[in-house]
Amino acid sequence: MGLSEVSSGKLQEYRIHRRENSMVDRGKAPSRSTLHQEIVCLRQGLKTAIRHGWLQHLPDLSEPFRSSEKISHRAWFSPEEYRTLYEATRERTRNPKRKRYLWEYEQLHDFVLFMANTGLRPDEATRLEYRDVKVVKDYATNETILEIEVRGKRGVGYCKSTTGAVRPFQRLKKRNNPEPTDRLFPKTHPGLFNTILDEVGLKFDREGNRRTAYSLRHTYVCFRLMEGADIYQIAKNCRTSVEMIEKYYASHIKTSLDAAAINVRRPRPAWTGPGKGKPILAPNAVRTIEKAPRGRGGTVDATDLKD
Numbered sequence: 001m002g003l004s005e006v007s008s009g010k011l012q013e014y015r016i017h018r019r020e021n022s023m024v025d026r027g028k029a030p031s032r033s034t035l036h037q038e039i040v041c042l043r044q045g046l047k048t049a050i051r052h053g054w055l056q057h058l059p060d061l062s063e064p065f066r067s068s069e070k071i072s073h074r075a076w077f078s079p080e081e082y083r084t085l086y087e088a089t090r091e092r093t094r095n096p097k098r099k100r101y102l103w104e105y106e107q108l109h110d111f112v113l114f115m116a117n118t119g120l121r122p123d124e125a126t127r128l129e130y131r132d133v134k135v136v137k138d139y140a141t142n143e144t145i146l147e148i149e150v151r152g153k154r155g156v157g158y159c160k161s162t163t164g165a166v167r168p169f170q171r172l173k174k175r176n177n178p179e180p181t182d183r184l185f186p187k188t189h190p191g192l193f194n195t196i197l198d199e200v201g202l203k204f205d206r207e208g209n210r211r212t213a214y215s216l217r218h219t220y221v222c223f224r225l226m227e228g229a230d231i232y233q234i235a236k237n238c239r240t241s242v243e244m245i246e247k248y249y250a251s252h253i254k255t256s257l258d259a260a261a262i263n264v265r266r267p268r269p270a271w272t273g274p275g276k277g278k279p280i281l282a283p284n285a286v287r288t289i290e291k292a293p294r295g296r297g298g299t300v301d302a303t304d305l306k307d
Contacts, residue, residue, distance in 0.1 A: 003049050008060045011039070015063070074248050075209035076218035077116075081202055086112055088200045101192075106175060108189045108196075110168035112216060117165035119220035119238045122188055122213045124152035131180035133169060150239065157239040188213055221249045 001010070018038075019029045039061055049055040077085060089109040096102045115125060132149040138160070146161040146169060172184055193213060197203040203211055217238070224234050231250065235242045 003046070003055045006042075006046065006059060008064075011042075011059070011061055012064060074218045075205045075211045075215045076222050077202070077211070077215060079223070082116060082219055084200050085196070085202060086116075088196050092196070103175075104187075104189055104192060106171070107185065107187075108192055110172055111185055111188060111213075112193075113168040114165050114172075114184075115213065115216035116219050116223075117163075117168075118146070118148060118159055118161040119217050119224075119234075120148070120150060120159065121152055121217055124150050125185050126183065126188060127151050128184045129181055130173065130178050130184060133184070135166060135169070152239070159237055159239075218249065221245060222253055225250055225253050 015035065018035065022028065022030045043058070043061055046055060046058055050058060086109070089105070089112050092105040093102070093109050096105050111125070114120075115122075120128070128148070128150070132151075134147045135144060136147050137143075138145050143163050144166055145163055146159075146165050148159040148161065150157045150159050169184075172178075176182065190213065194203065197211060205211065221234060221238060225231065225245075231242055231245055235245055238245075
């Protein structure tokens, strides 16, 4: 078709055509992401035509009856699953299946603990050098933590770890006897990591999402949110945005829901029942007595019932 012939109506006909042909050939419709990629490719071509003056305007390429997407959280390890994981990696270091791979087992164990207590991205961890990490005493919490100078896709940033990252870092220094410019994790050992995940049955979560080394970052964020950490501070520490955390992390954390704010009960007003007109208080009413100035007899002149 010519460029000027591409319209919103033709694009909708194409979507229907793709679904019908796919049902005949494969027995199922193409996924939402597949159609989205095709429309993006078409949009880029039309934008190129506009830049060269071959087309005057860009047609509306949005889906007319688009349903909202399901927002699914990213794979992470719950506290019980995380305990199972690091116990499995620790068991490899104590009873290695092959002694010649003992260094790899120990590196992987420290990698799991380090990542789950810092929230670094895997690519940031592979770029990390020993001179970028400092063991400091945090005066705000009176705890020993790591201050990390991170270099990754968002440029240079800073991260403060939890106390659980200190011992793995000290073991790394003792084991490798490094120079300041050496890297903490020359390799992330993905094959060994996947093998252990398969052995303990943690490769996939309940929704079928595949767990990788990136899941340790998500685990760190979820653990901090479950402990009640400020979401803005977590976003700064992880070099991401509050919007990303709210969309992919906080939506499935049960502690993000405040039962005290949800289960609010409006107080019932007092009402006058049958009989002699005596006021009957609601169960949560409070009886108060207001004292007026004392008269000659020194008695209370006024009493009042308030809800």
